[in-house]
Amino acid sequence: MSPETVRIIFDTLSVASILVLLVLGMAVIVGMMRIFNLCQGEFVMLGAVVAYLASVWLGSSLLGIILAPIFVGLFGSVLERLVIRRFYGSPAGALLATFALGFVIREVVRALMTQQGAPVPAPLPGNFEFMGANLPVWRLVIMIVTITVVALAYFGLARSAIGLRVRATLDNRELAEATGISTSRMYAGTYAVGAGLAGFAGAMIVPGRILYPDLGIDNLIPMFIAVMTGGLGTIEGPLLGAFALGVPSGLMPALINPVFAQVVVIVGAIVFMRFRPAGLVSR
Amino acid sequence: MRLSLRSRFDGRSGGRNLALLVGVLAVAPLVLAVLGLDYYTIVLTQALILGILALSGDLAWGSTGIFTLGQAVFFGIGAYAVGELAKHLGVTDVLAASVIGLGVGAFAGVLVGLFLFVGSRVGELYVGLVTLALAFAAERFATGWDVIGAYNGVPGIPGPTLGPLVLEYGPTTYYTIFALFVLVLYGAYQLNKSQFGLVMRAVRDDGERAEFLGYRRTTVQIVVFSITSALAGMAGGLYALSSGFVSPSFLGVTLSTQVLLWVVLGGRGTLVGPLLGLGLVYVLGGRIAEFQPQLWPVILGLILLGTILYLPGGLIGRRVVPLRKRVAVTTAAAPTGGGDRV
Amino acid sequence: MSEAVTSAASAAPVLVARDIRKVFGALVALDGAEVSVAKGEIVGLIGPNGSGKSTLLHVISGRTPATGGTVTLGGRDVTRAKPSDRIRAGLSIKFQLARVYLDQTVADNLLLAIQSQAPLVSLMLSRSRAAAASTIDELLEGFHLTHARSQLARELSHGEQQWLEIAMAMALKPTVLLLDEPTAGMSREERLATGERIRAARERCGVLIVEHDLDFIRGLCDRISVLHQGKIIASGTPAQIEADPRVQEVYLTRV
Structure with a gap:
């Protein structure tokens, strides 16, 4: 394998794993809870903000990666209590409300940011050599972390006893209530987990890059398309969708004009959704 | 899906509000001239053009329940078509631009409408997400395509004309656009008021029931989607001429969600509401943003959130069922329509 | 029998x-x-x-x-x-739970049923509204709903909503x-x-x-x-x- 080929494969896997990481929180909120959460991108952005502030105030963006899911998760549970809760019966209302929430969060961050964009230092800068190709270390870390987190989430949410209760609650609220599960706490908790995962993703991807207020919304639509392509109702569907979308998005720029590559992927996904609305994985 | 956000435009009211609005807009340039604020005539001209876009969004979502988040796609297509034709072939006549915008908008609308609605029972949210994704993809595409100027769009479009007249910025352009705007507004009002308007609301409130009355829901949706896309295209064409440039953002997500914002703020299905929403965001908001560029978007977001939480029918929508009627509602609380689909 | x-x-x-x-x-x-x-x-x-x-x-x-x-x-x-x-x-159907258009008037509900097979263009031009009026009156009278003609369907009693729906079903001939x-x-x-x-x-x-x-x-x-x-x-x-x-x-x- 030539170094060039290694580089392309690495980039492809890197893009795909970033998308999977971004989608993880959405898989919980949109996939499992079926709330069309348009402020999901802002959770990602807030996670990046935590990483940035940690790097400035505490001198370590690594610390930010640990703090981000906690802060953003708490923030998510507050939003759930104040706003989201009112819209469980009305998906379109939830969509509008979260659109407005995202709008407010974005503009508050924009108003507070003194510069256009803030660079966040990578905690592990530098490159490593693999089969002749020079590859950035942090991107490798992202890949490994993504795989780990996906495995944890899969066994934690899809397979464990707690996961079972969460799913039972989301499937049939009344029945769950009758069996003594506190559904409102379950909803709040699940939403907070989804927000926290998004915050974690934001803190992971921003080091080595620029933090800016539209960081989240710029990723929102690819995230949504990944979830819809994968299919609602499961954790694994959206993640598979993210991988299925991430690979061509990562690979195609090496073959055709990068701008068109994304267009091709999105249009392809739209057509796929039209003819298989249940997605890749359906229950 | 039944929305909690329901306004009850019954097709017979609302005319007075619209007439009042048209009256105010008719004298606005005179008032502005007296106050020495001539610049705002140009702002209002742009607002009237965007008003056509707002009306198109309201007819689709407010009246028919087609949750389109991609109205900007058709606006942008109209803008690019007229922009290129004006620049290279000298087509600067506002009437020609309107016709071209309507034509390309309708063409694109029919194609997208057929794709969205034929043979599939896709839900309202699916339509929203697909049209949003379409707007995202369209903007990316325009950004990368050299033939239409890629990042730069189409700069240096010659100004609008009307027959042999070159329209100067200010009252001349304003009143020309105003006439077209009133024409569209009147058409939209009549459409809502017509029996077809009743069918649109029937499709919105319970599409499956409409099918069980014998209506072809898909056909109604495609017809409305095409009409609204045509209007969006017309607005885009006029906007290209009056602003002198086209950029990829004309096709994109930001403008598309702006349309949603106007409609939600003002009150869906009311025509006058979305126009007021546009006025609040674009005209008044633009002025506030001049001296509070950081605070205004936050305030706007909070207004939007407050509207969704506390005035689900919008600023002018009738949203509260009077108490006397509420009794009947609870006793006859039969669920209407099937479950939510995505 | x-x-x-x-x-x-x-x-x-x-x-x-x-x-x-x-x-x-x-x-x-x-x-x-x-x-x-x-x-x-x-x-x-x-x-x-x-x-x-x-x-x-x-x-x-x-x-x-x-x-x-x-x-x-x-x-x-x-x-x-x-x-x-x-x-x-x-075919014409009356659903188990009355599915009338609650936010439209009783007359408009009937109008929707009467004109459901008219061409869309004629609906846009509202050509048949006058012609439908006498049919609406007839149906309203037959189902004792004349008094409710311009009320919203949600203001009707449960039984009246059922009748309205039967009237709509009959209006389809x-x-x-x-x-x-x-x-x-x-x-x-x-x-x-x-x-x-x-x-x-x-x-x-x-x-x-x-x-x-x-x-x-x-x-x-x-x-x-x-x-x-x-x-x-x-x-x-x-x-x-x-x-x-x-x-x-x-x-x-x-x-």
Whole structure:
């Protein structure tokens, strides 16, 4: 394998794993809870903000990666209590409300940011050599972390006893209530987990890059398309969708004009959704 | 899906509000001239053009329940078509631009409408997400395509004309656009008021029931989607001429969600509401943003959130069922329509 | 009574559902069920809960596709037709829970039904509104809703909403009228009045009623079919049905 080929494969896997990481929180909120959460991108952005502030105030963006899911998760549970809760019966209302929430969060961050964009230092800068190709270390870390987190989430949410209760609650609220599960706490908790995962993703991807207020919304639509392509109702569907979308998005720029590559992927996904609305994985 | 956000435009009211609005807009340039604020005539001209876009969004979502988040796609297509034709072939006549915008908008609308609605029972949210994704993809595409100027769009479009007249910025352009705007507004009002308007609301409130009355829901949706896309295209064409440039953002997500914002703020299905929403965001908001560029978007977001939480029918929508009627509602609380689909 | 039955039975059937099968996963909801209605005939369909009544109705209306069997309307095979095309072929449905447009006026609800087959362009130009007015008046009077003409449908009482929906179903000028529990939640007086209106409707079409309430359909129907576990186990005049030991076993004893 030539170094060039290694580089392309690495980039492809890197893009795909970033998308999977971004989608993880959405898989919980949109996939499992079926709330069309348009402020999901802002959770990602807030996670990046935590990483940035940690790097400035505490001198370590690594610390930010640990703090981000906690802060953003708490923030998510507050939003759930104040706003989201009112819209469980009305998906379109939830969509509008979260659109407005995202709008407010974005503009508050924009108003507070003194510069256009803030660079966040990578905690592990530098490159490593693999089969002749020079590859950035942090991107490798992202890949490994993504795989780990996906495995944890899969066994934690899809397979464990707690996961079972969460799913039972989301499937049939009344029945769950009758069996003594506190559904409102379950909803709040699940939403907070989804927000926290998004915050974690934001803190992971921003080091080595620029933090800016539209960081989240710029990723929102690819995230949504990944979830819809994968299919609602499961954790694994959206993640598979993210991988299925991430690979061509990562690979195609090496073959055709990068701008068109994304267009091709999105249009392809739209057509796929039209003819298989249940997605890749359906229950 | 039944929305909690329901306004009850019954097709017979609302005319007075619209007439009042048209009256105010008719004298606005005179008032502005007296106050020495001539610049705002140009702002209002742009607002009237965007008003056509707002009306198109309201007819689709407010009246028919087609949750389109991609109205900007058709606006942008109209803008690019007229922009290129004006620049290279000298087509600067506002009437020609309107016709071209309507034509390309309708063409694109029919194609997208057929794709969205034929043979599939896709839900309202699916339509929203697909049209949003379409707007995202369209903007990316325009950004990368050299033939239409890629990042730069189409700069240096010659100004609008009307027959042999070159329209100067200010009252001349304003009143020309105003006439077209009133024409569209009147058409939209009549459409809502017509029996077809009743069918649109029937499709919105319970599409499956409409099918069980014998209506072809898909056909109604495609017809409305095409009409609204045509209007969006017309607005885009006029906007290209009056602003002198086209950029990829004309096709994109930001403008598309702006349309949603106007409609939600003002009150869906009311025509006058979305126009007021546009006025609040674009005209008044633009002025506030001049001296509070950081605070205004936050305030706007909070207004939007407050509207969704506390005035689900919008600023002018009738949203509260009077108490006397509420009794009947609870006793006859039969669920209407099937479950939510995505 | 018996004369009506024979004359009705000899007329060509306007609705025939033959050998209908419907399978949901492992559950067989309908297993060769059949029902037919002739013009001028009122047919009742009864059966215990879970017998497949609603499923059969959904298959006839086009809401759910059948796994097997055929549905014909006036001799036309509509097994695969969309609901709107079945309506246009002469079918008309009154749902179990009244599904009227709550946020439109009573008159507009009727207008929606009356003009549902008009070309869209003529609807945009509102050419037929005046022509529909007299039909609306007639229907309002027939269903004692004249006073509510310009009220919103949500302001009507439960029984009135049911009547409005029956009026809408009649406004389609159907050849087959499907009524899914038309008297659900009605008072005794309302029920009697509803029966009168259904009798009046038979002059113009065949009627298929799905009912729980045997008392209500006993005096109304020419024929009754009993559905049990997805099959028709008995069919005949109300008197024959009540005397049938199988029916008593599966149905009557449970009421």
